[in-house]
Amino acid sequence: MINRTAFVTPIVLVLVMITATMWRLPMLPDWAYGPNGAPPPIRKPPVMFVIPACLAFVGGVLALMKWLTTATADAVEPWQRWGGNTLMAYGVFCTLFHLYGVARSVGFAGPFSPTVVTRAVDVLAGCLIIGVANQIPKLPWLPSRFRILYLDSVRGPQLSRFGGRFLVLSGFAMVIGALVMPLRMMLPLALSVTSSVALAVVVRKAQLLREQRHERR
Amino acid sequence: MNLVFKALADPTRRRILQLLRERPMTAGELAEHFTISKPTLSAHFAILREANLIEPEKRATTITYRLKLSVLEDALLAFADTVGIGLAAPGIARAAKGTKT
Numbered sequence: 537m538i539n540r541t542a543f544v545t546p547i548v549l550v551l552v553m554i555t556a557t558m559w560r561l562p563m564l565p566d567w568a569y570g571p572n573g574a575p576p577p578i579r580k581p582p583v584m585f586v587i588p589a590c591l592a593f594v595g596g597v598l599a600l601m602k603w604l605t606t607a608t609a610d611a612v613e614p615w616q617r618w619g620g621n622t623l624m625a626y627g628v629f630c631t632l633f634h635l636y637g638v639a640r641s642v643g644f645a646g647p648f649s650p651t652v653v654t655r656a657v658d659v660l661a662g663c664l665i666i667g668v669a670n671q672i673p674k675l676p677w678l679p680s681r682f683r684i685l686y687l688d689s690v691r692g693p694q695l696s697r698f699g700g701r702f703l704v705l706s707g708f709a710m711v712i713g714a715l716v717m718p719l720r721m722m723l724p725l726a727l728s729v730t731s732s733v734a735l736a737v738v739v740r741k742a743q744l745l746r747e748q749r750h751e752r753r
Numbered sequence: 754m755n756l757v758f759k760a761l762a763d764p765t766r767r768r769i770l771q772l773l774r775e776r777p778m779t780a781g782e783l784a785e786h787f788t789i790s791k792p793t794l795s796a797h798f799a800i801l802r803e804a805n806l807i808e809p810e811k812r813a814t815t816i817t818y819r820l821k822l823s824v825l826e827d828a829l830l831a832f833a834d835t836v837g838i839g840l841a842a843p844g845i846a847r848a849a850k851g852t853k854t
Contacts, residue, residue: 670823676808690776693820697827704824 542620546595549627553588556638560584587634591627598623607678614675622668629664633657655714658722662710669703672696691744699737706733760804761830762839765789766797770830773807773820780816 561584598619602612636646636653646653677692687695706729713725760766765787772778772786784794798818801807808821822830833839 670825672824673827674805674821674823676819689819697822697824700824701827 539616539620542623546591546623546627549631550588550592553631553634556635557584560638587630591630594626595623604681605678606681611676618671618675625664654719658714659711662707665707666704669700672700687744691748695741695744698740702733702736756804757826760800760806761833764839766801767834773818777817777819
């Protein structure tokens with residue numbers, strides 16, 4: 537569900553991140569701490585590949601979405617625009633965060649403390665989720681290649697609205713959490729919010745599919 | 754954003770959006786819910802289209818409208834409805850009373 541430019545950009549960004557990681561890894565025994573003595577942002581080598589992997593995963597999912605639908609090119613166009621913008625914004629966000637982690641690990645510290653930067657990143661992540669999810673109900677509902685998962689043009693948009701609302705709420709939860717909660721609580725918050733959104737959408741979709749099947753009988 | 758506020762400020766247009774929330778409808782189906790004239794209703798559709806809140810889809814001679822509200826626009830619609838924005842203006846209040854809800 538993304539065009540060629542939007543597909544190539546994250547690949548370049550992933551390569552930039554992996555190059556930075558590979559450059560940093562041989563120096564791992566010499567972890568440099570921030571000037572305020574804060575712990576290093578990245579403690580184990582595999583963790584340094586998590587952010588590029590996340591970006592590659594999101595890019596892969598967005599690219600696969602086009603294969604999952606049988607819609608015409610015209611209907612897919614708004615999705616392509618949305619997918620492209622989402623991937624670009626997410627890619628730039630991931631790359632900057634990753635490069636900050638690498639830079640800090642070799643002793644470059646910006647004017648702000650790591651705590652402030654981490655909170656700002658979490659707020660930004662929440663805003664990104666809000667911005668991306670806000671547009672989901674505006675997109676046209678596309679027919680699925682798999683009939684078993686297909687929701688009609690009445691129930692499909694209902695699911696979009698439901699999912700969009702939940703995701704926007706989760707974005708707000710992230711922003712509020714980043715501003716008021718202890719930083720160690722942010723990962724559990726993000727994971728619990730994401731899994732509850734996914735669960736709620738799956739349950740709602742099952743409900744709608746059942747409703748649709750009953751109506752057709 | 755101004756266009757969105759303008760579109761949501763009118764109770765008739767908000768009612769159109771609420772009807773479309775149930776399912777996509779043709780202009781004729783929507784008109785059945787209102788006593789106002791068709792040209793007036795068309796003007797409301799035009800304002801909603803301009804604000805990118807609905808999307809028309811032409812099939813043969815009928816136009817089907819589909820809702821195109823973002824989450825925040827949806828929240829704004831709910832807020833405008835709760836507060837009753839636009840109902841105080843006498844002209845608009847008359848139009849709102851004219852709807853067969």
